[in-house]
Amino acid sequence: MFKIKDRIVLGVVAGLAGNAIKMAIDEVSIKNKISQRSFRETAAGVWVSKKSEATNIKGQILGGLLDFGMGILGGIATVHLLSKTGRDHIVTKGVTSGITMGSFITFVMGTLPQNQVRPKDAASNLSYMVSHAAYGLATAAVAAKLGHPSLFDTKPQNDYLEPSEPTTEQKNKERCYATKSEMHL
Secondary structure: OOOEOOHHHHHHHHHHHHHHHHHHHHHHHHHOOOOOOOHHHHHHHHHOOOHHHHHOHHHHHHHHHHHHHHHHHHHHHHHHHHHHHOOOOHHHHHHHHHHHHHHHHHHHHHHOOOOOOOOOOHHHHHHHHHHHHHHHHHHHHHHHHHEOHHHHOOOOOOOOOOOOOOOHHHHHHHHHHHHHHHHHO
């Protein structure tokens, strides 16, 4: 299977995949009248001054681009998190990073005085948090699955403790030595 070796490219791919999941959950939430406003409307409300501008097609495109841009940034951050901490406990790391990012973005957009389109009800904001948790989980899972193993080899925190498991580099050296010794026999 093809593995992505660049952290930024992997973050973009993972962020777009996670954001697609988030948007699908958002659409279901809107259709079932759980949430008052879509992510696109809320994001567009940062840039336009009237609700009618945020809900028209141009506002929806603007909000969608902003939302996917934030999803890409979150994907890049998630890849860097996994690069530093490893791919174990992917559910916990994914859900936590998604909710944290979503809470921060919702907080910032909610405090901007020019945003007149932000939802203020609990159901909408809870729907946002569920969507962000799914975003984080999907983003982390895609990053872990599509990322090349070398991206996740972390150096020890100190020089005194040996890694508990061999790194990819150590495994490759062992294979190389084994192959060379077989050739001499």
